Amino acid sequence: MRTLIVFRKTMREISRDKWMLGLTLAFAPFFVFLYWLWFQGGSTVYPIAVINLDTSVQLVDGSVYNAGEEVCAAIRAITYADGRPLLKVVPVSDQAAVEPILRDRKATAFIQIPADFSQTLQAIQAGDRSVTTSITFGGDLSNTYYMIGANMALTTVEAYVQQATGQKPLVNYIEKPLGASATRTEFETYVPGTLIFSIILLIFLAAMSVAREIETGALRRLQLTPMTSIDLLGGITLALLLVGAASSLLSFLMALALGFNSQGPVWVAILVSVVASLSVIGLGMVVASLTRSVSQAFVVANFPLALMMFFSGVIFPMPAVKLFTIAGRTISLYDILPPTHAVVALNKILTLGASLGDVAYELIALVVLSVLYFLAGAWLFQRMHLRSA
């Protein structure tokens, strides 16, 4: 009952702090919008610096054959499934000129087409199997885009060479994309991460909301009432959960309005977001229990925030650190972080078209974590703040 009283009071406070409420609700939809603008609703275009030294050859019918130019055209013709360009040619005169371009990341990789490129291909076409030529390529290997750009460009060159010389490949590689992953734009790929990012940030709101009660002395007043930590934290958690759910809903609506296409049921994705919010808020309650002021809560919350950001697979996949096995499932260290399960579940639903049953394990894990974190927070809060000091 007191939980509901605290919930109503917290909702009143939240609804009257319009600036904070607006920022909290707008944060995730705003970032969805920013990603959409960034990728122009599509995906990254990888610029390839091309040093085309090819001198071309004149054919017997008098026409000029310039394989280098044709390779550039082939690179430009590579597109995503929706027809948007994937590679872009940045013409460069020589090796000296390409370095500053790569350093400034105006190109992700370079390829150098040799002077004898047309001549060599022409000879092979004519049946001379003794000739050969070399394509030089490279770039900044620490650039995460390098591997994709270089790989796509070389695959294109290889395909052109086979087509131009009439050679058949020794092995045919057939790609089988998982679910609808082949047709996903980069914008669509990033939407789940953005949603989880906004959920992770709820840890600040949760920890600081409780810490405010401590800092202002309001908790001392409440300490004289029969209130328990579960009453206080439960009421605040419910209110923040409502805000988190509204934020998730707005984010999905924004994404859908901008062309995001979910392969699975959106309501399941929202359910996952809400339960993930609950577990992050629970973690926020643990943080609040260990602090005495809003600024302390902000500083301390950064620690679990960094863990959730970098070790849960939101930004990049982490190798599993196995702990134990339950019912055939391996539990790893990072499974204690709520976003680990949320990332997997949202990707399954939004990209691979999974249904509620397919993400049951992740949902159960999130519920268990929510309960554990909340109870840990409530226990700590009772000990640290509600018992007589």
Place this chain on the structure above:
Amino acid sequence: MSTITVLQARGLTKRYGTLTAVKDLSLDVFDGEVLGLLGPNGAGKTTSINMLCGLLKPDSGRVSIHGKIISNADASLRLRVGVCPQDIVLWKTLTCLEQMQFIGEMYGMKGKSARQRGEQLFKELDLSEKKDKLARTLSGGMQRRLNLALALVHDPEILVLDEPEAGLDPQSRVLVREYIKSLAHRKTIILTTHNLDEADRMADRVAIIDHGLLLTVDTPEALKRTVGEGDVLEIEMDKDATEQARVVLASIVREVTATNHTLVIRARGVVELLPAILNVLHRLDANPGEVRLRANSLEDVFLSLTGRRLRE
């Protein structure tokens, strides 16, 4: 005044590291009395009341209400206490009435009862016009009155007021003082103050605390009697002449003390003795300055107990 003990403290001690904030405090608070805890800032008053109302666990000693020891496990005893903290503790984005309802409901009251009680308190504390205003929009004095109302919403038997007049504008001070007086004898009130006049005017008994020690507790009149009969004459003087004057005047009046620039003479009919005293000072070329005549006060009690003035 009733002698039924409502709240009893025995051997309360609280240490913070090497600092002993309160040492071996034993005190009985009687039903319906106003007990003033008087002492300078840092004397241990707030620590004492926090232990008395169960907000702070003593390192040793116990507190009981009607003979039942306050513990974490039993919240029912704390329901009998209302605390008005020295700092303004409000929920700034709730209206006055909303926070009365909130805290009332947290005490277990029905929402309607809490609102009605709130409206009644607002009437008594002249806040009725502001009941639907957000707390953050109230003036400092109004916020302090609301702070007091929040301590009373559940109609506690014991009311603890930590420096109730601190930070109040003159108009609010009069209003709060009158209100506390109106509560006296209906409720048991413990108030802390470093204001001697406030303690003298409002308290039935005064407990003087300094450096964490309870020095004495009695009615203001009884305490004043302990430092001597009659009125007090204070004469401002040059510092160098003060001690010599004290020695010479000791032959005329029984009780004379010197503190810095002030000669303090206490005697029955001190006004009649004034010409003789001034004559002595002139003979000594002591060059007396301002002369003040006043009744015995708690300041004198504090001075006699600690050897220094409360305001020093």
